[in-house]
Amino acid sequence: MRSFQMYYAKTFRGVLMCAWVFLWAGTPSLSAAVLANAAPSPVPPADYHNYDYDYYGDYDACLNWQTNIQEIFLEKATVGEPMTIRCPFSECWDGFSTTWSRNGVQLKLNPTTDEVTQSGDAGEQLQFPRLRQEDAGAYTCQMTNGTHTFVGNVQLDATNPYSTTPPSMEPVDPPKLQRGVGEMATFVCKASYGVIGPATFPQLYWIKNNTFVKNSNRVVLRPSSRTDSAGSLHMNVSLSIHHLLDEDFGQYTCIAHTTFGWMAQNATLEKDESVLVIEKPQDTV
Numbered sequence: 001m002r003s004f005q006m007y008y009a010k011t012f013r014g015v016l017m018c019a020w021v022f023l024w025a026g027t028p029s030l031s032a033a034v035l036a037n038a039a040p041s042p043v044p045p046a047d048y049h050n051y052d053y054d055y056y057g058d059y060d061a062c063l064n065w066q067t068n069i070q071e072i073f074l075e076k077a078t079v080g081e082p083m084t085i086r087c088p089f090s091e092c093w094d095g096f097s098t099t100w101s102r103n104g105v106q107l108k109l110n111p112t113t114d115e116v117t118q119s120g121d122a123g124e125q126l127q128f129p130r131l132r133q134e135d136a137g138a139y140t141c142q143m144t145n146g147t148h149t150f151v152g153n154v155q156l157d158a159t160n161p162y163s164t165t166p167p168s169m170e171p172v173d174p175p176k177l178q179r180g181v182g183e184m185a186t187f188v189c190k191a192s193y194g195v196i197g198p199a200t201f202p203q204l205y206w207i208k209n210n211t212f213v214k215n216s217n218r219v220v221l222r223p224s225s226r227t228d229s230a231g232s233l234h235m236n237v238s239l240s241i242h243h244l245l246d247e248d249f250g251q252y253t254c255i256a257h258t259t260f261g262w263m264a265q266n267a268t269l270e271k272d273e274s275v276l277v278i279e280k281p282q283d284t285v
């Protein structure tokens with residue numbers, strides 16, 4: 001919306017001025033006709049771009065541009081979707097050619113083979129037909145008019161689209177353990193959820209005999225999670241049982257759950273009968 005206002009203000013300022021002149025000249029019917037023709041259709045401009053400051057009405061986006069060009073403009077985009085980035089403030093002066101770099105390396109753009117193309121009168125735009133994860137990075141555009149050169153900075157972040165599939169899981173580590181009564185056992189369960197959108201409710205939990213495994217004085221659950229650079233969520237939960245009792249042996253199931261479905265992995269805790277259990281001395285009656 002903001003960018004539409006900017007487009008509107010820049011493009012139609014001249015038209016409105018013209019209409020105002022007609023109004024002033026005292027030909028209301030003609031000025032009404034011009035205004036009707038000038039009414040913009042509510043279509044955002046193709047060179048959609050959000051600058052990092054608020055823009056209202058007559059605010060001049062080019063004011064102090066030679067200072068503001070030193071800022072880094074952040075662009076967020078989704079992997080797999082088309083994306084265009086634009087050299088900041090290129091509309092504020094008449095540069096005629098642009099050199100683009102990513103992470104300090106100059107881009108060699110070959111129009112016949114490259115996924116990425118340079119466009120605009122001065123090459124001030126980079127167009128990604130389908131954004132890839134590796135397109136993310138720190139871009140600089142070096143734009144020149146022959147006597148002067150200005151450098152703009154754009155940070156392009158790429159995240160995967162929201163996941164709409166069930167989580168994926170690795171087998172429990174380890175899938176099977178043999179332990180004696182009184183010993184300790186630990187299983188680690190891991191799941192990946194992709195990029196979490198609204199109302200996805202990612203969960204990872206253990207069950208045994210159809211009931212949730214809960215923390216107790218002998219049972220310790222350690223959940224942890226992280227989000228990787230592509231925006232995907234990974235969770236793990238370790239289950240440790242201390243001072244094993246007979247009732248602890250059997251099959252445990254770890255479940256990864258979202259609103260889009262679930263996955264499960266089993267772990268088996270087997271009793272090692274060879275472990276000698278030293279009974280507490282019994283009270284003599």
Ligand SMILES: *[C@@H]1O[C@H](CO)[C@@H](O)[C@H](O)[C@H]1NC(C)=O
Nearest residue numbers: 093094095144145146147148
């Ligand atoms: C190049 O741009 C600068 C800054 O806008 C301007 O001062 C200079 O006159 C321009 N040079 C040419 C050759 O247009």
Ligand SMILES: *[C@@H]1O[C@H](CO)[C@@H](O)[C@H](O)[C@H]1NC(C)=O
Nearest residue numbers: 208209210211247248249250
């Ligand atoms: C499983 O749970 C049911 C009740 O929910 C109980 O009757 C049964 O004994 C349990 N089985 C084991 C092996 O713990």
Ligand SMILES: *[C@@H]1O[C@H](CO)[C@@H](O)[C@H](O)[C@H]1NC(C)=O
Nearest residue numbers: 188190224225226234235236
């Ligand atoms: C579990 O996740 C945490 C946080 O991401 C990580 O530091 C830890 O190494 C993971 N544990 C295992 C066993 O993968």
Ligand SMILES: *[C@@H]1O[C@H](CO)[C@@H](O)[C@H](O)[C@H]1NC(C)=O
Nearest residue numbers: 251252253263264265266267
């Ligand atoms: C886990 O065990 C259940 C019942 O014993 C079985 O139906 C299921 O297929 C097992 N899941 C996996 C991933 O091995």
